[in-house]
Amino acid sequence: MNIVIIEDETSVAQNLSDLLYEINPEIRILVVLETVKASIKWFEQNQAPDIALFDIKIADGSSFEILEKVPLNFPIIFTTAYDEYALKAFKYNSIDYLLKPINKSDLEKAISKFKNLYTRDKAILHNNSKLLKAITEINCSDQIKKYKKSFLVNYRDQLIPLETSEIAYFYLENHITYCVTLYHKMYQVSSSLEKIQSQLDPSFFFRVNRQFIVSKPAIKSVQxxxxxxxxxxxxxxxxxxxxxxxxKGSTFKKWMKL
Structure with a gap:
């Protein structure tokens, strides 16, 4: 399921991302957009997502301005700290209207509502097999431990999803968390190492000390x-x-199979 998030608060966007991955780790967040201008440009240049989460009040205006300037044909979950926009929201392709702070239960119900409303048509069922698979797995997401397949990282004035398999290591410096990719790129991450560690596959990542979490492909040598x-x-x-x-050395050696 491909999702676009429009949200100008980094912490809120990160929380939404975490909740969505908890609901279904197969969800793919295409982009997090912070402004009306950036959103219009993105929708004009890219294929439509399966669903989008729109914060109503964003940095340079209202997300309703996006809907007035760009014809969008996908369902929307509106998110806001205010309830006075509910009637206006449902004039658009809205399937739900969530008040902040958003919790997992409400978001999961909205995704389930999306399933009920947009998977009845057989043509949709045929053309969106990946979507059906993602929604089916919602029901078993609490039974099997799932790990994050991507993280939201800060890049210029946007948050972008970074595949976990591309990450060499995370580290903490001056109370700021960074990640470095296997392709020599560095990004800032809005999460603590403790939270990140709980979201990573322990067969692939190891918390070597208080400052570093490393992946197996990133290890060149051990002295x-x-x-x-x-x-x-x-x-x-x-x-x-x-x-x-x-x-911790013996545990690390077993993890590395040394």
């Missing part, structure tokens, strides 16, 4: 120091010494 600590060399290279305590 055993005289004090029985381990020292990692990673790709891309990092300026800090990445060490693992002797207490």
């Amino acid at each position: 055993v120091c005289t004090n029985r600590k381990l020292k990692l060399a990673v790709i891309p290279e990092h300026s800090s010494n990445i060490t693992i305590s002797k207490l």
Whole structure:
């Protein structure tokens, strides 16, 4: 299921993203847009998503301005801290109207409503097999542990989704969390290392110390120091010494199958 989020508050956008991935890890967030201008440009240049979440009041105006200037033919879930726009919202392709702060239960009901309203037509069923698969898996998402397939990262004036498989490591510096990709790109992430660790597949990522979470493909070499600590060399290279305590070393070796 391809989703576009229009939201000008970074923390709210991150929370929405986390909730959507909890509801269904197969959901793909195409882009997070913060302004009317950027939204109009994006919809004019890209294929329509399966569904979108529109905050009503955004940085440079109202999301209703987007709907008035660009003909959109996909369903919308409106999100807002105000309830006076409800009637106007339902004049458009609205399937729900959620008041902030948004919780998982309300968002899950809105996604379920989308399923009921937009999967009855057989043509839709035929052309959106991936959507059907995503919605089907909503019911079993609480039974099987799922891990995030992408993270929202800060890039210029936007939030963009970054595939987890592309990430070499996360690290903390001056109370700010960053991630570095296997392709030598660095981004800022609006989450703590503790939260990120809980969302990662432990067979692929390892929390080596308080500052670093590394992926297996990023590990170039492991050096055993005289004090029985381990020292990692990673790709891309990092300026800090990445060490693992002797207490955690044995667990790390088993994880690496050394």
